[in-house]
Amino acid sequence: MASTRSSLQRFSAAFQITPLGVTMLLFLIGPVAVIIWMSFHKFNGFMTLDELTVANYVKVFTKTLTLDNYLQTAKMVAITWVVTLLLGFSIAYFLVFDLIKLRTKLLLFMLCIVPFWTSGVIRLVAWVPFLGKEGIINQVLIGIGITDEPFQFLLFSEFAVLLSYVQIFTLFMMAPLFNVMARINRDLIEAARDNGASSWQILWNVIVPLCKPGIAIGTIFVVSLVVSDFTAIRILGGARVGTISMSMSNQIGMVQYPPASANAMVLLVVLLLIVGGIMRVVDVRKQL
């Protein structure tokens, strides 16, 4: 009797995780396995051969271009991270601590989400008429006499890509920060004030430490989004920005699947290390 029941329970548990299990298998484990498999195939410069090799990985680690790509990616990540963190923190702080009415908070929060109601590509293309040589910003700048020549760096440049990253990814930093800040007990702030803390001291000694899990989650979002992006670079970067995903995208464009797969695997490991490192430093579980 007891054994029937426990086997039934076991079956029921297995049954319940089946949908998620199948989904993960089909859309995560399967594709990654294919990429791993592909990354060990020989590539002769024109076509993929049915022969296994580690040459693709050797190439990834020996080409100086790889390092350049990673450095460029790291630079983009660093700049985007700093700017989205500052912006996201300030916006979340404003929403949580400066606004009193819940309705206003939610309304403004919704406003931050509105850009996401449109397609990502449109969001990117929409920058072109703003930033172009004949674009609104340049016309205004020339109009008020700040410059005679239109600024070239505004569009098809690293600046344009970073601008679009900041525009889109700030929300991913802001939302987790909003979440952790909203949970801070107001008594803590008053207690700090009671203990003689100034507003800056409260920020640094109470609010920022309590926001760490939010910063960690936001960082994971922003880092993975920036690292994996190539659309923004395609549309706004004018092929001048050589990040690691861009190089993979190019390789795939030229049907160089094995080298692209090896690149992808290395990047995946690097990302996992970064995320693992963040999780080690900050206990994110409490916030999930």
Place this chain on the structure above:
Amino acid sequence: MAEPGDVAIKDVKKVFGPTVAIEDINLTIPNGCYCCLLGPSGCGKTTLLRVIAGHESPTEGDVSIGGQSVIGLPTGRRGTSMMFQSYALFPHLSVLDNVAFSLKMRGVHKHERRKKAFEVLKRVQLDTLADRMPAQLLGGQQQRVALARSLITNPQVLLLDEPLSALDEYLRLQMRAELKFIQIDLGITFIHVTHTQPEALAIADLVVVMDTGHIEQIGTPREIYDQPRTTYVANFMGGWNVFGGTVAGLENNLAVVKGPAGEQFSLAPNGKRAGDDIDFGIRRDKLHLAGGGGAASAHNALEGTVHAIEYQGNWVKVTIIRPNESRIVAVIEDQEYFANPAGVGDNVVATWASEDVRVMEKAMGEQNLIGEAL
């Protein structure tokens, strides 16, 4: 000459939007006094505490501590320290660093501030838990950390917002004795907000009874309990049976009062004249019970049916329901009760002496009662 822990509150009013939270607050608390602000929730006692602490600024009036007005002075520079109802311990800091927080804010070096915090933790017997995080502590321990964090600032006035309400009964009794001991030991002023009547009576030197934003009575615990100024205080503190009526006439220096249900009372007139409305009360332990019958004509005798009997060791609480559904509670000494015990459902007459009646003012404002505590 004002002493450092003197607190004087003058004509304080605090308004939140359209709501008046507190009004006409005048209160002087001498240095080294254990003062309890007592009242039901929503009576404004916490607002008053926060005004003293500087977490709220009064809309009108003045607050001075140690003879100096502290209006406009930031929290943390008033010589006050507040203990929060939620304890408000910093969850990211260890017990030791929580206690050392105010020293850190003042720029005291790490080694020195930890040493000092450790000494204060010893005082509240928590030195063995110095390295724990607040979440790893029990409620009572968290409270001690909060106390230590307040004490390290050497406050002249310690403000306690419902400090015992989150503890279980046993810890509450233990902790309240400890608070009183620490207060006497330090000789500083404690202002303790509570809604629990026995707590206030047990530890306070000065009890301030509040209702709907104003002070009903200020006095020693004995004055508050034994000589309630208003029917509100008597009802809120419990221990009293409160009646009202109209003075019908004066007889032998006693006022004869007719109650709304035709009851006859006789009591000292207290300056009232025939035709005046009068409110008064009799302490529960001044009532005596007798068997039913023939009560209607007598003065100071009310008939009713015994509704409940609660044996409490040296006394017995007898709840009587009168024909008009109102209740009387008599507290009878055990010997007196068991000499002539009444059972549930019995008809009894409660009687009392005219000199045990206390005339009270009618409570102003709405009555905001939360049951009977005593």
